[in-house]
Amino acid sequence: MLVVDLRDAFAMAEYLLEVHGLDDWEVSYDNAKRRAGICRFSERTLGLSAPLTAMHSEDDVRDTILHEIAHALVGPTHGHDATWQAMARRIGSSGERCVSPDLPTPPAPWLGTCSGGHTIERHRRPDRVLSCGLCSSEFDLAHLYTWTHHGKPAVLPPKHRAELARLGVTSPVPAR
Numbered sequence: 001m002l003v004v005d006l007r008d009a010f011a012m013a014e015y016l017l018e019v020h021g022l023d024d025w026e027v028s029y030d031n032a033k034r035r036a037g038i039c040r041f042s043e044r045t046l047g048l049s050a051p052l053t054a055m056h057s058e059d060d061v062r063d064t065i066l067h068e069i070a071h072a073l074v075g076p077t078h079g080h081d082a083t084w085q086a087m088a089r090r091i092g093s094s095g096e097r098c099v100s101p102d103l104p105t106p107p108a109p110w111l112g113t114c115s116g117g118h119t120i121e122r123h124r125r126p127d128r129v130l131s132c133g134l135c136s137s138e139f140d141l142a143h144l145y146t147w148t149h150h151g152k153p154a155v156l157p158p159k160h161r162a163e164l165a166r167l168g169v170t171s172p173v174p175a176r
Contacts, residue, residue: 004058006050012058013046013065020069020091022046029053033106033123036064036099039071046072055104066093110154112145120145126156129163141167 004012006029013027025044032038032049036056040047046068053061070088071078078084080097088095108121114132126147135143147154164170 002057003055004053004061006054008058009048009053009061009065012062013048016062016065016069017046017072020073022069022072025072033108036060037068039068041072041076044072051106052099052103055106056099060099060103062092063094063096064099066091067096069093070095109150111148111151113148114143114145116143125149125154127159129160129167129169141169144169 010027010029017023017025017027022044025046028045028047029050030038030047031051032047033051036049036052038047046065048061048064048068053064056064067088070084070091070093073091074084074087085095106123108123110122110125112120112122112126112130114135116132116135118132118134120130120132126145130145131140132143132145147156149155
């Protein structure tokens, strides 16, 4: 798959905004890792995720841009309803609510592992103590996640350590 250059994606977004009569809208990049785009109505800005845009094909980026343009055209009260979906399809978007899970995403730097060996990924440092929902449907000290950051044991923030202390845990249970 040939990925799109960020400058080309930006130019495509500006061009498509103009084509659809949104001359007073801007394009911006952000560092989102789980959503490809966002329509910021109050700022009149179409936001694109730089990390995801850099990993996706031109067709996928075009679909994201048109998805957000459809939001801009129908207004903030429609979300992903039938009005939005009809507009999205009319202007050439797939009309899908979310980016396909088959598309690449950047690896999460934070990996939590429970005593049962289950893992969860996070793109932001965990600041709360979490237990594995697969091992127990309720919070359970026996199934706390231990964290690594970029593959190394993580140093967690004071808030996290304080919560462990309140729970009577002196150190997280090491993963198996």
